[in-house]
Amino acid sequence: AQKITQTQPGMFVQEKEAVTLDCTYDTSDPSYGLFWYKQPSSGEMIFLIYQGSYDQQNATEGRYSLNFQKARKSANLVISASQLGDSAMYFCAMRGLTLAGGTSYGKLTFGQGTILTVHP
Amino acid sequence: DTGVSQNPRHKITKRGQNVTFRCDPISEHNRLYWYRQTLGQGPEFLTYFQNEAQLEKSRLLSDRFSAERPKGSFSTLEIQRTEQGDSAMYLCASSLWGAVVYGYTFGSGTRLTVV
Numbered sequence: 001a002q003k004i005t006q007t008q009p010g011m012f013v014q015e016k017e018a019v020t021l022d023c024t025y026d027t028s029d030p031s032y033g034l035f036w037y038k039q040p041s042s043g044e045m046i047f048l049i050y051q052g053s054y055d056q057q058n059a060t061e062g063r064y065s066l067n068f069q070k071a072r073k074s075a076n077l078v079i080s081a082s083q084l085g086d087s088a089m090y091f092c093a094m095r096g097l098t099l100a101g102g103t104s105y106g107k108l109t110f111g112q113g114t115i116l117t118v119h120p
Numbered sequence: 121d122t123g124v125s126q127n128p129r130h131k132i133t134k135r136g137q138n139v140t141f142r143c144d145p146i147s148e149h150n151r152l153y154w155y156r157q158t159l160g161q162g163p164e165f166l167t168y169f170q171n172e173a174q175l176e177k178s179r180l181l182s183d184r185f186s187a188e189r190p191k192g193s194f195s196t197l198e199i200q201r202t203e204q205g206d207s208a209m210y211l212c213a214s215s216l217w218g219a220v221v222y223g224y225t226f227g228s229g230t231r232l233t234v235v
Contacts, residue, residue, distance in 0.1 A: 004162075033220050033221075035223055035224075037223075037226075042228070043209060043228055043229050043231075044226060044227070044228045044229070045163070045211065045213070045226035046226075047222070047223030047224065047225065047226075050220070050221050050222075050223055052220075052221070091162050091163075093162075095220070097220065106151070106168060106170075106175065106176065107153065107165045107168055107176065108153075108163075108165065108213075108224060109165065110162030110163050110164075111162050112160075112161060112162050113160075113161070113162050
């Protein structure tokens, strides 16, 4: 079974500053992928960044980077130079990448989310 | 390609009625997923298809729920005898098997309100 935990219900950040959103996970899969999604008030889930458990380097995509610490089972999202448009709900998710992971293979399991508010 | 399309965007129905939602995935994506999201929570997996085959169903998917993807393209999710607890956002997503680094592309969802 897989579990994603996001312990920060809400976070506040000043515009142009960096913010870290926490995510810890638990899985028995030998190989897995970690994702972050953004959900603005419009409701659409927007894919931000992906990290494979086998990747040696932390993933980066523009202003987004993923601080992956495999031994601690954490995959925190770092947003640099926050913008007002970054205000949204953020979800961490994972899926198994091998059939050995059983039912976790193929489907995403999401955390509870963190609401980020960027202040001007 | 305009992404994943879901219809309708909103549905209000009376308890006990049947409802059907439609999802049109990205055309080259062979996997299609249905999720349910209640207010303030993360999406919960319901079911997914690879082409026309339904590969997995969640225990959340009671006998009142059924999903189809008859020709491996669009999919429908039907809820029979709706209950107030079915009120939620129903999200559809699609992906290309093997292209996990690109994530799953989600639609804007169908918000169901059962009164």
